[in-house]
Every structure is written in structure tokens, then in C-alpha cells.
Amino acid sequence: MPLSTTGAHALVVPLSPVPQPYTYAVPPALDALAVPGARVLVPFGRRTLTGVVVGRTGEVAEGVTLKPVADVLDVDAPALPATLLRLTEWMASYYACSWGEVLRAALPAGTEVEGMRVLYRTDAPAAWPSSSKRDALGRDLLVLLGQRNGDGLPLKEAEALLGTKLPPALLRDLRAAGLLRIAEEATDPRVRAKTARWLRIRNGIDPGTAPDNLRGLRQQMLVATLAASTDRALSQADALAASGASSQTVQRLVELGWVEAYEVEVERRPEAFDSAAPAPQRIALHPAQRAALEAINGALVAGKTETFLLHGVTGSGKTEVYLRALKATLDAGRTGIVLVPEIALTPQTVRRFRAHFGDDVAVLHSRMSPGERYDAWRHLRAGRYRVAIGPRSAVLAPLENVGLIVVDEEHEASYKQFDPAPRYHARDVAVMRAHLAGAVCVLGSATPSAESYTNAQRGKYTLLPMPERVPVPGRAAARLPEVRVVDLAREQEIRRLRGALSVQLQEAIQARLDRKEQTILLQNRRGYAPILTCNACGHTPECPSCAVTLTLHRPPGLRPQLRCHYCGFTRAAPSACDHCGQHDLADLGAGTQRVEEELADLFPSARVLRMDLDTTSKKDAHRKLLTAFGRGDADILLGTQMVAKGLDFPRVTLVGVVNADTGMLLPDFRAAERTFQLLAQVGGRAGRAERPGEVVLQTRNPDHPAIQFALAHDYDGFIRADLPDRRFLGYPPFGRLVGIEFKGPNEATVEKLAGRWTTQLTKRLPRLLSGLSEADAQHLQVLGPTAAFIGRVKKQYRFHTILKAPLAVSPYALTAAVAEADAAAGSPPKGCRVNVDVDPVGLY
Numbered sequence: 001m002p003l004s005t006t007g008a009h010a011l012v013v014p015l016s017p018v019p020q021p022y023t024y025a026v027p028p029a030l031d032a033l034a035v036p037g038a039r040v041l042v043p044f045g046r047r048t049l050t051g052v053v054v055g056r057t058g059e060v061a062e063g064v065t066l067k068p069v070a071d072v073l074d075v076d077a078p079a080l081p082a083t084l085l086r087l088t089e090w091m092a093s094y095y096a097c098s099w100g101e102v103l104r105a106a107l108p109a110g111t112e113v114e115g116m117r118v119l120y121r122t123d124a125p126a127a128w129p130s131s132s133k134r135d136a137l138g139r140d141l142l143v144l145l146g147q148r149n150g151d152g153l154p155l156k157e158a159e160a161l162l163g164t165k166l167p168p169a170l171l172r173d174l175r176a177a178g179l180l181r182i183a184e185e186a187t188d189p190r191v192r193a194k195t196a197r198w199l200r201i202r203n204g205i206d207p208g209t210a211p212d213n214l215r216g217l218r219q220q221m222l223v224a225t226l227a228a229s230t231d232r233a234l235s236q237a238d239a240l241a242a243s244g245a246s247s248q249t250v251q252r253l254v255e256l257g258w259v260e261a262y263e264v265e266v267e268r269r270p271e272a273f274d275s276a277a278p279a280p281q282r283i284a285l286h287p288a289q290r291a292a293l294e295a296i297n298g299a300l301v302a303g304k305t306e307t308f309l310l311h312g313v314t315g316s317g318k319t320e321v322y323l324r325a326l327k328a329t330l331d332a333g334r335t336g337i338v339l340v341p342e343i344a345l346t347p348q349t350v351r352r353f354r355a356h357f358g359d360d361v362a363v364l365h366s367r368m369s370p371g372e373r374y375d376a377w378r379h380l381r382a383g384r385y386r387v388a389i390g391p392r393s394a395v396l397a398p399l400e401n402v403g404l405i406v407v408d409e410e411h412e413a414s415y416k417q418f419d420p421a422p423r424y425h426a427r428d429v430a431v432m433r434a435h436l437a438g439a440v441c442v443l444g445s446a447t448p449s450a451e452s453y454t455n456a457q458r459g460k461y462t463l464l465p466m467p468e469r470v471p472v473p474g475r476a477a478a479r480l481p482e483v484r485v486v487d488l489a490r491e492q493e494i495r496r497l498r499g500a501l502s503v504q505l506q507e508a509i510q511a512r513l514d515r516k517e518q519t520i521l522l523q524n525r526r527g528y529a530p531i532l533t534c535n536a537c538g539h540t541p542e543c544p545s546c547a548v549t550l551t552l553h554r555p556p557g558l559r560p561q562l563r564c565h566y567c568g569f570t571r572a573a574p575s576a577c578d579h580c581g582q583h584d585l586a587d588l589g590a591g592t593q594r595v596e597e598e599l600a601d602l603f604p605s606a607r608v609l610r611m612d613l614d615t616t617s618k619k620d621a622h623r624k625l626l627t628a629f630g631r632g633d634a635d636i637l638l639g640t641q642m643v644a645k646g647l648d649f650p651r652v653t654l655v656g657v658v659n660a661d662t663g664m665l666l667p668d669f670r671a672a673e674r675t676f677q678l679l680a681q682v683g684g685r686a687g688r689a690e691r692p693g694e695v696v697l698q699t700r701n702p703d704h705p706a707i708q709f710a711l712a713h714d715y716d717g718f719i720r721a722d723l724p725d726r727r728f729l730g731y732p733p734f735g736r737l738v739g740i741e742f743k744g745p746n747e748a749t750v751e752k753l754a755g756r757w758t759t760q761l762t763k764r765l766p767r768l769l770s771g772l773s774e775a776d777a778q779h780l781q782v783l784g785p786t787a788a789f790i791g792r793v794k795k796q797y798r799f800h801t802i803l804k805a806p807l808a809v810s811p812y813a814l815t816a817a818v819a820e821a822d823a824a825a826g827s828p829p830k831g832c833r834v835n836v837d838v839d840p841v842g843l844y
């Protein structure tokens, strides 16, 4: 789509899943404002929608009359800078979704203006029969509108007041009879700039004369308060609090001409990361850091687009490199974006960026209110912030002139969006955005994804290795922690295993308690026990809505519960089997709650903090837990994978992995990679300062490659062992996948839909085959449909089909084939959905 910027017409993409842009006429008054990237209101069918201008065009087919753009919503600058507009277009084509869906994701939620229909009574005298029930409803409506004295009444409100729907035919008839006018009007956006009322002493007034001229004591106090403030002004709230005056006093002073009131825009900022950012330390880079920084800065200075893979072990000083590169970017007058997997889990990283760049940084995160998010977005757009730091959606921050994009922990699966569309991978979008902006992209990780590793091997990315930890003063060599493996199966055989913690791990914890050092324990399962089962009949309670067993929880102060981790369903835990009625139920396995209980038994005086989804549901809970642990308020931090990421606590010298096998045996070609990454990441939390660290891995699969290579801190060895299978099977990074998910409330219907749809896709394979080598052709396959690994979630049955293709097939040819299959299959039956997921990272 050419993005021409002049012409009498505008191409507009409504912010909804419509297949293509629509052409509208641009009234002369709006001509200068309706530029590409600007938000507009356009008539669309019977509604009015918010859309984005994506181009201006001159020619339109003969004899076509176009509807005009109704209004332009951006008056200062278009909402989207040019590169971002092009990026969204690329995302739509690459991720097989509509441009409107991507644009919606790039704009702050809740700011779109939607049309509503408003009804007005005309002046015509009522001549409406009331013989039928329908006529009576019409008469009631006219009476209602008549009471509005010329003001309109939104259709929805009218329906609410009348307690019934108003049939379109009735409205049409009323209008045809000249009794009613129907107008399309814009609703207020749900989110807008927030203002506060301020007061100031009027120019030319001498507040010193107040006691002589004002009779009321309150009036005198208020004037005195304002006179004593900077610029003789205060917010009304502050002025009232400080003077004890009331809003009537203000009103009176305004009438008397002493004081004037005005509105000032206020910014809503989340508090979480503002508190006490420490001053940045001045440190000299060590050689590997310097080499990495020089390479990055070289590309920045040359204005060259380049993607770097900063492969540095945990504690090698990657964050320090990001900080310096960002400083060079800002010094060159450009802006930067820093992506982190999840803000709540990386408070230390965020604080370091704020310490260096202060108020230049906008921190974006998922728990911001819509107002906070809108304010941050507007100030980024206006250039008041020059750095955006946040999770995956920050890659769409509306910054202009981006010079650097950093993706920290680039291997993290949380960079992939699933619902709603666009189902994008923020790392890959970051690389593309940098490309479009002529910027530098830095992907950092201690355990790069197989994709990025391979891209570096192929020369697409430039590898910057940092194989050693930053040397710490007082220690000869900064060493990675010692790793020990405890074979749980063997411990059980020799009858040494009582609960979840082996004797070896217990001893290691005791040693830390004795030395006043800290321990991090990873148990990647929440709740008390993953399974409750009947010893008599073997029955295990399942979720009524999902095809999964329920997890036993023992919430403090409440009766034990069974909970579904997929839909949140909760019931009281039974004391007898639902099936056979026997009182012989066994809770198998250990979640974080049970490990916590075991720790309390074994180490009664140890202070334990538990961090999992159940203890962090409140806003700011993560930060409070981590701050408490960092202060030394606890000896042991126990949690799910939340404890594995990005934490830097100098007193932690032991990391224990209670069960390294969780997730290892899932039917996913990335299961081993995920496990290795998690083990390496959590192990990296140990021994980051003077005292050496130790890692204890408990497993029933001590020979598994993920364990063996984690033991040796051998990333390269692991990835070289993991890749051949993927190459053989044509999986990423040696091939491409598109996952198609079908779901709906009726199993047979979904299965039929999946079958019909997949047949359409299969029909389109031959065209993709042309020009492929024989070896490549083998890997072009449609796999499925098959029932999903978890066949039902939230009462929805799920089936999957996977399209697998060699790299020689262009990704756009793949998505085109998928789009054609989708169109040919027709719209899914009621209640069913088809979700297309390009480059899926989850389970299929």
C-alpha cells in the first residue's frame, strides 16, 4: 500500500477487524489535519467509528460518491509517527491479522471515540396512533423525548428508560412521519486528559490590601495563602486545605475580581518506580563490556541498522552496556525503547534506568490505570519522555526518531502476545521497528533463544559475547556458582526422601541460615498439591469447565480448596471421594504452599517469603516482597518462576530447584530449551557478590541434556545438542510454523470446523511447493487437526492445526495461504472461533 501524503481522499483503517482500508472524501476544513497517522471519525455502515488515516490518495473510480471524514481527532500531531504506521502495516501482513487490530494495539486503550445514535423530537405535532402495542411504545418514546426540551436522548438510554429494545422499523416509521430525528454523535472517549482547577490572584491586585477590602476572615486567609505561594497560585484543593476556606469563598472572591480560576492538566503517574532511585555509580567497564559497547556505538554513530545479540552470562554486566548505549543514543538526539519481560519482576532493572535517565523515562506496565497509560502515551508522543521502558507492548511506544531498541532477556516467552490479536512477538517486532527507523537493536540474554542464536550464526545478527561475570572486588575471580544435582529417584530408593526437600538441599539451606546468608528456592508449581486422588478407586477430581485436574490449595485461615489454574473455578476440597465415597484421599506432589509448610517444619526459626500468583495478586505485591527480601527481612525466598528472573541480591548464595522436571517432559519441541533456560536463569541468582554461590538441582532425570548442560554452565553445548532434532523435523529455527486454533462450546462442531478449514488449507499447499527443493518440499506439511493438549478450557473445546514450512517459503506466502483458506472456509459457526498464530511459542 503506497502511503502517499497528498490527495483529495483519505485511506482510513477503522480500529476493528475489517479486511482493508476504506476511502473517504476529505472536507477542505480538515485537509491539513487528516494526514497519515491521524485518528479520524468516519461513518461506517450505520455507525461512526474511530479510524486512522493510512494514506492520502488522488484517484477514485469514476461515478463513486464517497462519504466524508466526519472529524479529525488529533489536532497537534498525528497519533502515530510515520515509522510506527509502517510497522503496524508490516505486523498485519506478517501476523495474518487486520491492520485495524494492530492499530488498536498501538493506541492507548479506551481513547477511541465510538459513535452512538441520539434521538431528537421534532417540532411536528404528534400524529401517532396508539392502537397496537408497537404504536404505544412509539407514543411513550415521543413523550419521553418531548420532556427533553430539544435535547437529544441517546438510543441506549431511551431503551433503558423504556425498559425495552426499540425496533429499527419503529424508529424508521417515526422518522418517516416527521416526528423524530436520528443523529449520529460521538461518545466521549472513556479516557481523556485530566485537569485540576487552580486559583491565582489576579494581575494588578495587591494582596496586601485584602484586610481592608475584604470583610470575611476566610476570604482574607485564602488571599493570604495564595499571596504566599509561588506565582501567587495554588491548586484549589491545596488552597482550600491550607486556608480552611470553602468553595463558596472561592466563588465569592472570583466574583469580586480578586482571584481567577483556571484548569491545569495533571499527569497521572504510577508511583511504583518513582521512589528513591539510587544515584548511578561511576564504574569503569571491563574489556568485554567495552568491546560490546564500542560495536553498538559504532553502528549508532554510523546511522546503520544492525541487530546485536548480547550473549552474556548472568552477572556479566549486560544492563550496564544497555545503559551506556542508551546514553549515547540520547546524546545523539535520538530516543530509545527498552523491553523487559515483565515490569513487576524486574524492579531492579527499571530502577537503574530511572537512576540514570530520571524524568526522561516513561515506565509502562500492565497494571497502570487507563488514565496513567494514556498520559504516558501522550507525553511520549509529544517528546517529553525520550525513553520508554516496559513489557512487550512498549515496542509500539509512539516515540519519534528511535535510535536504539533493547530487548532484555530476549528468550522470554512472555514477549509473545496471544489474545487478543495481533499475536506478535515483541522481539521480532523490535528488530523490524529498528530496521524501519534506521535504528540499532540489542537483544540480550544469558540463554539466547535458539532462533536468535541461529540468526547470529547465519550472520543476520552480530554476536557480542560476554562469557564471564563482572569481577567483584575482594574475590579473585568472579565465578559462576557450583551446581550439584540430587537424583530424587535414588534418594527415594535409599529411603532418604521424606518430603519435597532432599537431605542435601536441607543441609545446604541450614548452612546458609547459620552463616546469615540468603536462599532462593524455585518450585514452579503453585498451590499445595497438584493432585488429589482416591486411594480406593483412583478417581481424581477435574474441573467442570476444563480438561485438567484440580489443584489442592490450603489458603491460610480458610478450609482447603480445589482450584482450576486455567479458569479459576474453586470448590471446597472433599473429605471423601466424589466417586466411591471412601475416606482415603491422597494429595500427591508439592506446590509452593506445601514446600512452605515443610520449611516451617524443618527450620522453625527461618523467615520465609513466598512469591507466586497467589501471594502477588495485589497491586505492588511483587515489589514489596522483593524489597523486603533485599532488605534482609527474610532468609528464604520461595516461589514459582517469578523468582528466577533478573534479581540481583548480593546475600543470596544458594539457589535450590525443588523439582527441575516440571515442564521438562511437556509435548513441546521447546520443552528442553525452556527448562535449560529456567535452570540457568535461576542459578544465575546465586553468588553475585563477594561470596561464592551454589545451586542444588533436584531431579528424577539427572541425565537429561537440560540438566547436564546446566550443571556445566554450557549454553553452547546445550544448544548444539538441541538443534539437530529440530533441523531434522523442520522446526524453528529451521522452518516456520503457523498454528491455527479452533475453539467452541460443542466438541463435534469444533472438530468439523477444524476439519473443513484444514482441508481448505491443504488444498493450497501445491502452490507453495513451486520452486522448492525436494528436501525442502518434505517439510511443507499441514499437521492436524488434532485435539489440543488440554482439550477443553473454560467450556471451550480446542483443536489445532499446524502449518509447517521450510524457510524457503516466504512468510507472506504462508499467511496469504492461511487467509485464503480462512475466507474459503467461511465464517465459523456461532460461538466458534479460529485464531491464527504465526510463530507460536506455546503448546500445540
Ligand code: ADP
Pocket: 283, 284, 285, 286, 289, 312, 313, 314, 315, 316, 317, 318, 319, 320, 321, 470, 648
Ligand atoms: P547482567 O545484566 O548481565 O546480569 P549487570 O549489569 O546487572 O549484569 O551487572 C551485574 C552487577 O555487576 C551489577 O551489580 C552491576 O552494577 C555490576 N557491574 C556491572 N558492570 C560493572 C563494572 N564494569 N565494574 C563493576 N561492577 C559492574
Ligand code: ZN
Pocket: 543, 544, 545, 546, 564, 565, 566, 567, 568, 569, 794
Ligand atoms: Zn477450569
